[in-house]
Amino acid sequence: MNINLDLDCIKFNEMGLIPVIIQDYRNKNVLMLGYMNRESLERTFMTGETWFWSRSRNELWHKGETSGNIQKVIDILLDCDNDTLLIKVEQKGAACHTGSPTCFFKQLLQKKKQPKTDVSIIYELLDIIDSRFEERPEGSYVTRLFNGGEDRILKKVVEEAGEVAIAGKNRDKDEIIYETADLIFHLMIMMRNYEISFEEIYFELKKRRQ
Numbered sequence: 001m002n003i004n005l006d007l008d009c010i011k012f013n014e015m016g017l018i019p020v021i022i023q024d025y026r027n028k029n030v031l032m033l034g035y036m037n038r039e040s041l042e043r044t045f046m047t048g049e050t051w052f053w054s055r056s057r058n059e060l061w062h063k064g065e066t067s068g069n070i071q072k073v074i075d076i077l078l079d080c081d082n083d084t085l086l087i088k089v090e091q092k093g094a095a096c097h098t099g100s101p102t103c104f105f106k107q108l109l110q111k112k113k114q115p116k117t118d119v120s121i122i123y124e125l126l127d128i129i130d131s132r133f134e135e136r137p138e139g140s141y142v143t144r145l146f147n148g149g150e151d152r153i154l155k156k157v158v159e160e161a162g163e164v165a166i167a168g169k170n171r172d173k174d175e176i177i178y179e180t181a182d183l184i185f186h187l188m189i190m191m192r193n194y195e196i197s198f199e200e201i202y203f204e205l206k207k208r209r210q
Contacts (some may be wrong), residue, residue: 001040009082017037018041019035020033020034020089026120031091034050034052035055036053037053039053039060041149043060048090049064050087068092069091071092074090102203145160145186146189153193156189160186163183167180
């Protein structure tokens, strides 16, 4: 994270606080709203994880200190009036104390039906695959693939791609969905083996729009 620490331009309110919107940098979901004072903001800059000021307890608190659901800071933005912060984070676990991924889950109004798809499952799977790569737990299918090395992983990708083609030839929609999910999952394993991030694939896909 590039640090441009200029707190003098920030307009803290009469209580010495500034509202902070926390956003998942990957799926753009708004996770929570908190407040920071100068000290908690400085700690956020220096540690790379979010720190807040608790108005109810009147003390600093480190997000995820007890739950483990920390927020790794990716970017910090100041609004046009210099009185609100937007912090983009990599969220570990749930952002809300209720166990919800986001604190904003109570719907009051919905004028237009939104798509039900949620790309966060991609990142959940990537996190699981990454942990299997690092920890290699016994009995895990993903562990067996990683332990089998490059050839075994690539063989599975080819195998799954073939099964997608066969499903397409059979014109079986359910089978196509199932086999395509299998292929994507094994491609994610291959990506981790070669240390390729989803963001790199994303930016390559964006080029297709040109």
